[in-house]
Amino acid sequence: MNYKLGNPDDIPDSVVEQVTMMEGILVASATGGSSDNRVYVTLRQTFMADPIIRDLLPPFVRTYRSLDAFWPYIKNEAGTYAERRQIIGAAFTPLMDHLEGRNRAPSDMSASDALATFDAEGVHVVWAKALARRATDPEGAITVARTLLETVSKRILDEVGQPYDDKDDLPKLYMNAAKALNLAPNQHTEEPIKAILGGAMNLVNGIGTLRNRLSDSHGRGGRLPVKPSPRHASLAVNTAGAIATFLVETYLDREGKA
Numbered sequence: 001m002n003y004k005l006g007n008p009d010d011i012p013d014s015v016v017e018q019v020t021m022m023e024g025i026l027v028a029s030a031t032g033g034s035s036d037n038r039v040y041v042t043l044r045q046t047f048m049a050d051p052i053i054r055d056l057l058p059p060f061v062r063t064y065r066s067l068d069a070f071w072p073y074i075k076n077e078a079g080t081y082a083e084r085r086q087i088i089g090a091a092f093t094p095l096m097d098h099l100e101g102r103n104r105a106p107s108d109m110s111a112s113d114a115l116a117t118f119d120a121e122g123v124h125v126v127w128a129k130a131l132a133r134r135a136t137d138p139e140g141a142i143t144v145a146r147t148l149l150e151t152v153s154k155r156i157l158d159e160v161g162q163p164y165d166d167k168d169d170l171p172k173l174y175m176n177a178a179k180a181l182n183l184a185p186n187q188h189t190e191e192p193i194k195a196i197l198g199g200a201m202n203l204v205n206g207i208g209t210l211r212n213r214l215s216d217s218h219g220r221g222g223r224l225p226v227k228p229s230p231r232h233a234s235l236a237v238n239t240a241g242a243i244a245t246f247l248v249e250t251y252l253d254r255e256g257k258a
Helices: 015-030 037-048 051-056 059-063 067-077 081-099 108-119 123-133 138-160 170-180 191-214 230-254
Strands: none
Touching: 015 037, 015 067, 015 081, 037 051, 037 059, 037 067, 051 081, 051 123, 059 067, 059 081, 067 081, 108 123, 108 138, 108 230, 123 138, 123 230, 138 170, 138 191, 138 230, 170 191, 191 230
16 A cells, blocks of 8 residues: 555545555554554544444544554553554454455345435435444344334334324334335235235344344343344344335335335
8 A cells, every 4th residue: 555654635535445554554553663643543533434434443443543542552452563463453354344245145235225215314324334233243233223123114104194102112113114005914815925924023023022132222130141143133134124125115116216
């Protein structure tokens, strides 16, 4: 990566290259190389302004606003250059994996596109946060998965002019949105359709239960029966994304916007 020492004007446009640049600056600072503090500060401000990237940044980047502040931390963490390189590289792996498209299910892109069409400023932001957290913050991802379904359900109810209470839980919000779109099981007579729609409702209820048992949304009075893992988060996020996309696509088709 070629750029002028200490010149923020030479920061590349690519986010992947920007992250790579920041990692290189931190490695250099931790191993006796040149310290580009101005570039580090500029990159950090840019990353901290993006909620998705911010959540995936190494904790020490979020904490330390300058290389001078970072140095005592890395110095105390490891005594050798090799160990410091390893610590920094491992800390950037979740963010780089996200930016390079790893840890994504095949349905991620189609779900994202459908949600972006519906509400790029609202629903799609929630979906993106859920995707970003699956591998690095399973508990948070489970919480966001439920928020995604709540957001879509409320948006649909707003669009069709149907009121709801802020205290309504997810199953009630989803059922009311499904009824508004003629997606409730009791609105159909064909058994296969009823089974699919009933299964969707069961999945929504399951996400609510999973979130209550495993997520970070409630205080815990005792030991959790199961520690949330990336596979739990993937289950919740992928299921929520599929159902949310189904709702959005049904609404767009009904309104002739598909």
